[in-house]
Amino acid sequence: MARADQPAAAPGRGTDHSRAERMRRRRRIRTLEKLAAPVLGLVLLGIWELCVRVFDVSTFILPPPSAILLRLVSDWQLFLGQGVTTAIEISVGFAMAVLAGVIIALCIFYSRIVEVAVYPLLIALQTVPKVALAPLVVLYFGYGWGPKIFLAFLISFFAILVPTVVGLKELNPGFANLAKSMGASERQVFFKIRLPAALPNIFGGLKVGLTLSVIGAVIGEYVAAERGLGYLQLQANANFDTTLNFASVFAIALLGLAFYAILRLIEDLAMGKMR
Amino acid sequence: MTSELTRDQAGPTGVSVRLGAVVKEFETETGELIRALDGLSLDVAAGEFIAIVGPSGCGKSTLLNILAGLDRASTGLVEIGGAPARGPHPEAGVVFQSDYLLPWRSVLDNVLLPIEIKGLDRKAHVPAAEQLLADVGLAGFGAKKPSELSGGMRQRAGICRAIIQKPGLLLMDEPFGALDALTREQMIIDLQALWLRLGNTVIFITHGIDEAVFLADRVIVLSPRPGRIDLDLKVDMARPRQWAEAHADPEFQRCIGEVRRCFERRGVLHRAQG
Ligand SMILES: Nc1ncnc2c1ncn2[C@@H]1O[C@H](COP(=O)(O)OP(=O)(O)OP(=O)(O)O)[C@@H](O)[C@H]1O
Numbered sequence: 172m173a174r175a176d177q178p179a180a181a182p183g184r185g186t187d188h189s190r191a192e193r194m195r196r197r198r199r200i201r202t203l204e205k206l207a208a209p210v211l212g213l214v215l216l217g218i219w220e221l222c223v224r225v226f227d228v229s230t231f232i233l234p235p236p237s238a239i240l241l242r243l244v245s246d247w248q249l250f251l252g253q254g255v256t257t258a259i260e261i262s263v264g265f266a267m268a269v270l271a272g273v274i275i276a277l278c279i280f281y282s283r284i285v286e287v288a289v290y291p292l293l294i295a296l297q298t299v300p301k302v303a304l305a306p307l308v309v310l311y312f313g314y315g316w317g318p319k320i321f322l323a324f325l326i327s328f329f330a331i332l333v334p335t336v337v338g339l340k341e342l343n344p345g346f347a348n349l350a351k352s353m354g355a356s357e358r359q360v361f362f363k364i365r366l367p368a369a370l371p372n373i374f375g376g377l378k379v380g381l382t383l384s385v386i387g388a389v390i391g392e393y394v395a396a397e398r399g400l401g402y403l404q405l406q407a408n409a410n411f412d413t414t415l416n417f418a419s420v421f422a423i424a425l426l427g428l429a430f431y432a433i434l435r436l437i438e439d440l441a442m443g444k445m446r
Numbered sequence: 447m448t449s450e451l452t453r454d455q456a457g458p459t460g461v462s463v464r465l466g467a468v469v470k471e472f473e474t475e476t477g478e479l480i481r482a483l484d485g486l487s488l489d490v491a492a493g494e495f496i497a498i499v500g501p502s503g504c505g506k507s508t509l510l511n512i513l514a515g516l517d518r519a520s521t522g523l524v525e526i527g528g529a530p531a532r533g534p535h536p537e538a539g540v541v542f543q544s545d546y547l548l549p550w551r552s553v554l555d556n557v558l559l560p561i562e563i564k565g566l567d568r569k570a571h572v573p574a575a576e577q578l579l580a581d582v583g584l585a586g587f588g589a590k591k592p593s594e595l596s597g598g599m600r601q602r603a604g605i606c607r608a609i610i611q612k613p614g615l616l617l618m619d620e621p622f623g624a625l626d627a628l629t630r631e632q633m634i635i636d637l638q639a640l641w642l643r644l645g646n647t648v649i650f651i652t653h654g655i656d657e658a659v660f661l662a663d664r665v666i667v668l669s670p671r672p673g674r675i676d677l678d679l680k681v682d683m684a685r686p687r688q689w690a691e692a693h694a695d696p697e698f699q700r701c702i703g704e705v706r707r708c709f710e711r712r713g714v715l716h717r718a719q720g
């Protein structure tokens with residue numbers, strides 16, 4: 172039956188042409204948008220550089236970005252070595268948080284008793300400032316990998332748990348009923364409906380959790396460490412080496428950005444595959 | 447949908463349904479029992495088109511959920527295809543009032559969802575799915591996301607999903623309730639054609655008396671809650687029925703009148719005063 176809402180099959184050459192034109196314009200705008208943040212970052216660094224030079228600020232108070240970057244490049248082996256330590260702490264702590272956060276979220280979602288018994292306690296615990304626990308963590312876990320990994324884990328665990336629970340609960344039950352009416356098992360309902368529907372929430376939690384993991388690991392290093400970027404920063408502080416201090420901050424930020432980029436990649440893959 | 451009247455040889459013949467004194471009670475938050483269905487008995491022959499009308503809240507969706515295997519009767523007998531119903535029936539297809547298209551899937555992948563869930567070969571069913579979409583005027587929309595479709599188009603895609611497996615029993619809960627009058631009329635005509643082609647059993651819940659009488663072999667009128675059968679009305683009109691002509695048919699008007707009187711007796715409809 173012929174209907175009005177057939178898609179516009181455009182045989183005309185002119186239409187094709189203008190469509191290609193529109194697509195090209197769209198792509199161009201998207202590339203420009205991708206450049207916006209890096210450009211703004213560079214501009215801010217430029218202003219910083221300019222201010223330091225114009226007002227002749229002492230390097231001890233505020234080194235210019237050029238000096239910081241130079242330090243990063245000249246001492247790259249130092250930063251790489253310390254960075255690997257911090258990266259391992261973040262990775263292990265964050266991976267544990269993802270595992271625990273998602274598994275406990277599933278338990279809370281599927282079991283009423285777990286929900287009423289465990290969820291309120293977890294929410295209450297979430298209000299405890301985790302950073303304040305750092306000295307205690309050292310007391311219990313000593314000076315090795317333990318406290319850094321544990322803090323990276325603890326601080327991001329809640330950030331992952333809560334959005335995952337919310338994402339699972341938010342789904343209109345009609346969707347699950349629809350799948351069940353087709354004879355879907357709960358396993359199928361989960362993988363075909365619930366999980367893909369909750370993915371945006373879950374990845375929102377993962378992104379927040381990841382940045383918190385970076386903070387957790389570095390705090391752990393502030394409190395007790397002989398290695399890592401946080402430790403390097405403390406050393407710089409003690410030696411009044413402000414450039415090294417800033418360079419460590421830059422290195423930590425770069426590390427965080429790298430992790431974030433990896434997570435975004437995984438997100439794109441998961442969204443493409445699951446959904 | 448083509449309006450050819452030859453029944454699809456490959457399609458299933460309908461699945462019969464039998465309800466015996468079905469009672470459904472819900473427990474409220476305050477512990478009260480709300481009786482939604484009160485001893486409903488109904489025999490639906492294979493291949494029959496049944497329309498169920500009734501006032502809001504009388505238990506129509508409750509009944510449909512029971513038939514779809516999503517809920518269980520508190521007491522009473524529910525038989526589908528001659529066997530007691532245990533969970534969703536493999537030959538049933540359901541269309542809900544809301545289209546429930548998964549927003550992250552393309553329209554085509556939504557239509558193929560039942561195939562995936564039943565673990566069948568997806569690729570082998572793509573041509574059938576595309577044909578169905580073309581039949582309802584959605585040719586070329588398979589790759590689009592549901593958000594790019596209008597409400598009527600989404601509902602049509604939802605119907606394609608329900609019939610991709612040529613269900614012997616098609617359950618529909620106010621499927622055209624949210625549509626504009628023109629789209630609704632076209633969908634009613636298409637549904638009749640589809641049913642004539644498939645020869646399946648249809649249980650069609652609606653608020654519209656006219657669409658119930660137009661489509662159905664039998665119109666079942668439910669009383670206000672708790673739902674009971676108030677009227678079981680046979681509509682004796684030839685097929686295929688034409689929308690405009692049917693409205694002038696004395697049989698059509700008689701049936702409409704009977705249903706309306708039934709509602710008036712119950713105080714569901716009131717005549718104008720004066
Ligand atoms: N899960 C539930 N818990 C408690 N009460 C319910 C539940 N589901 C339905 N009911 C009650 O059962 C009655 C029938 O509901 P149902 O949804 O079947 O009505 P309906 O006939 O489909 O109405 P409408 O035409 O408005 O869709 C209503 O009074 C409703 O409040």
Ligand SMILES: [Mg+2]
Pocket residue numbers: 506507508619
């Ligand atoms: Mg309803």
